[in-house]
Amino acid sequence: MGRTKKLTDPSSTPRSSGWEREQSIRSYLHAATRTHSPQREAETASQEIDSFPSTLARLSPAPSVMSETQLPQESEWRAILPNLLTKADLEALSDRLGRVVREEVAQLRADLANVEACMSVAESETRALRTDLEHTNSTVTNQEADIASLTMWVDDLDNRGRRMILRVRGLREGDPAEHIPDILKRLFTQAGIPYRWGYPFSLSAKHGPDQHGPDQVTSQVSSEPWAYHRSKYQTGWRDRFSNHRLGRK
Numbered sequence: 405m406g407r408t409k410k411l412t413d414p415s416s417t418p419r420s421s422g423w424e425r426e427q428s429i430r431s432y433l434h435a436a437t438r439t440h441s442p443q444r445e446a447e448t449a450s451q452e453i454d455s456f457p458s459t460l461a462r463l464s465p466a467p468s469v470m471s472e473t474q475l476p477q478e479s480e481w482r483a484i485l486p487n488l489l490t491k492a493d494l495e496a497l498s499d500r501l502g503r504v505v506r507e508e509v510a511q512l513r514a515d516l517a518n519v520e521a522c523m524s525v526a527e528s529e530t531r532a533l534r535t536d537l538e539h540t541n542s543t544v545t546n547q548e549a550d551i552a553s554l555t556m557w558v559d560d561l562d563n564r565g566r567r568m569i570l571r572v573r574g575l576r577e578g579d580p581a582e583h584i585p586d587i588l589k590r591l592f593t594q595a596g597i598p599y600r601w602g603y604p605f606s607l608s609a610k611h612g613p614d615q616h617g618p619d620q621v622t623s624q625v626s627s628e629p630w631a632y633h634r635s636k637y638q639t640g641w642r643d644r645f646s647n648h649r650l651g652r653k
Contacts, residue, residue, distance in 0.1 A: 489497075579587065
């Protein structure tokens with residue numbers, strides 16, 4: 405009997421598994437050669453690097469189960485090798501990844517520079533506000549001092565206005581009004597106020613109201629116009645006279 409050659413289905417031969425691996429590598433290489441945007445390129449490169457070990461693992465069975473009959477044939481390897489990544493492809497992929505990373509780093513540096521500029525502006529404005537606040541506080545302090553000084557001047561003027569009216573006790577109600585200026589001059593002389601070229605004021609006397617008693621006389625003391633030019637003399641008699649109680653027994 406002659407030997408008959410057994411016909412087999414090509415799909416059932418071990419070559420079918422090699423063909424599937426070849427198609428997987430072809431699809432992998434086809435995805436790697438497509439053009440993308442920089443962001444898409446970075447994502448694709450990351451996916452390629454992540455999926456490359458798993459692709460190699462599918463192509464190379466584990467050593468524990470590998471046998472001589474499972475190794476691909478030479479023809480299969482020759483068909484696969486032209487489609488594998490070459491050194492130039494890996495260098496291009498590395499360059500693309502490096503370019504994307506450098507662009508991201510440059511953008512981050514620009515953002516940091518912008519943030520630093522904004523911080524510098526904010527700090528300068530804060531210093532300017534602090535300086536303005538200190539100037540405002542100093543101005544308010546000076547104004548308070550000026551107001552206090554003006555208040556003292558007003559009080560002094562008011563006090564001087566009140567000191568222009570003298571109430572003298574001890575004058576008899578029967579004394580004529582025309583004699584009262586002479587009596588007051590004698591009292592001023594007794595109090596130690598010197599008489600030089602006349603007193604720098606004029607005296608006008610009238611009897612006081614009933615609530616002050618019949619023996620009290622209100623004397624109005626008014627400075628003469630020329631006396632304002634003799635401030636030392638005028639102030640002297642006022643200060644000295646304010647420290648004495650004038651009266652007549």
